[in-house]
Amino acid sequence: MAEPTYAVGIDLGTTHCALSAARIDHPVVRLLPIPQLVAPGEVAERPLLPSFTYLPAPGELSEADRTLPWGAPPHVVGEAARRLGAKVPGRLVASAKSWVCHGGVNRRAPILPWNSPDEPHLSPFEAQVGYLAHLRATWDARHPHAPLPEQDVVVTVPASFDEGARTLTTDAALAAGLGAVRLLEEPQAAFYDYLGAAGDDPRLASARLVLVVDVGGGTTDLTLLRVRPDPSGDGRPAIERIAVGGHLMLGGDNMDAALATYALHKAGIERPGDATVWSGVVQSARQAKERLLAADAPDQATLSYVGRGSRLVGRTRSITIERDEAARVLLDGFLPLTAPDQIAQRTARAGLTTLGLPYATDAAIGRHVCAFLRRHVDAAREAGAPVEDGLPRPDLLLLNGGVFNAPAMIERLCAVLAGWYGEPVALLSHTSLETAVAHGAVRSALARRGLGEVIGGGTARAYYVELAGPDGSPQALCIAPRGMEDGTSVTVPDRVFELTLDRLVAFPLHAYTGDRVDAPGALLRLDDADADALTPLPPLETV
Incomplete structure (x- = not known):
């Protein structure tokens, strides 16, 4: 096989996918726009591919409605899928990545949309294959002389993914025609991107321990990185991953469900027993959350959904949520100001089960971070981090994941850590949270070819x-x-x-x-x- 021309990074995310690449002989990392249906029969390029699949009813969409530059797949993925699914949630597959790491179900069985009476259904595995196939087709259409299976491809996964979920991901890449790919933990990818974008950050010279908190759509991923400043005398630090957190199904999906539950309670409406209706409520809550936590957030947003049943047949219900209400539900519910001795308790009991997924019992992200740091106090101490009352103090903090697109979420987590240590923990920044993981995957591939620092550490477990x-x-x-x-x-x-x-x-x-x-x-x-x-x-x- 010929040497690859490109290093390619794929962020196979819970809420969106991203595709980045760089020529190996000219390593400038770029994001590739992704052609996709934005409405039936209408194709446009977008920077990201929303991780949604819409399963049209027989005769609902013609071949012309589904045609992309490379063909007409039977299902719709991306922006049009998200829009169509908002109207008919019983045909929308969302959060497939969360299902891939759910060991309590057959992840290769057609179970999605969960509890929907409509046909057809897809397996979580098939949904992931669909997103990867779309990205492969995007690449191959733009690079006919350098097909994707012949490139150095890195696909990112949560650090907490178990071996079953990792195997499903590599199998999905094979089924989508990508060939053999390498997997990279998302927190590491985020740090690779930081290293590539920040250049010689002087803060690394005095740092010993970096905490990466990655809160995405489906999971919270925690990682500790050890920094050895200039061990080889070449002026560059050596980075080693020394700890990762356990699987923690806590992220944007939980926040959407919490806001949906609050809105229904506010309106005096019981949670719908119909899974399809509830899915529609949650999807609308996600849109309201994104608007109300934005830097330029409006004073209020409307959550709308279509009900079913004898009293709500085809009737659209709308609930207004104030910005202050959303902040109270999301910040105080998921990032309360916790004390340094408050940790999340381990339990064999599953937490809130929403849309079939077993979420974390304790929703307070800070308590999980505290438990993680205390659990790995020995590794942190060996790295040179100061420890007080069993709680190690990281020198630097890197945040990743779509949840931190909301400035209020960043401010609150930083306030939690400052409350523990009596002073702020220095915050590292990305150029873009949306592209950091895909860009970092490319940078990791380049680093393995001698074009950058490799993060060491071997297997995390x-x-x-x-x-x-x-x-x-x-x-x-x-x-x-x-x-x-x-x-x-x-x-x-x-x-x-x-x-x-x-x-x-x-x-x-x-x-x-x-x-x-x-x-x-x-x-x-x-x-x-x-x-x-x-x-x-x-x-x-x-x-």
């Missing part, structure tokens, strides 16, 4: 296989330590195992996100306190 001990008690055997680099292998020494033959056997797997560093072959008792940081994964099964 350690991996264990569950075994029965000599007394029958469950134990976990380390098979891949945290920090293990891609493409390496390890040998588990001095262990003798008994195997069960002639019948199906499952080997339960666990991922570990704590600070404990075990060598391959080390045993962890599942009743040990450290076992709280173990997350079950789909088992390996004999066939």
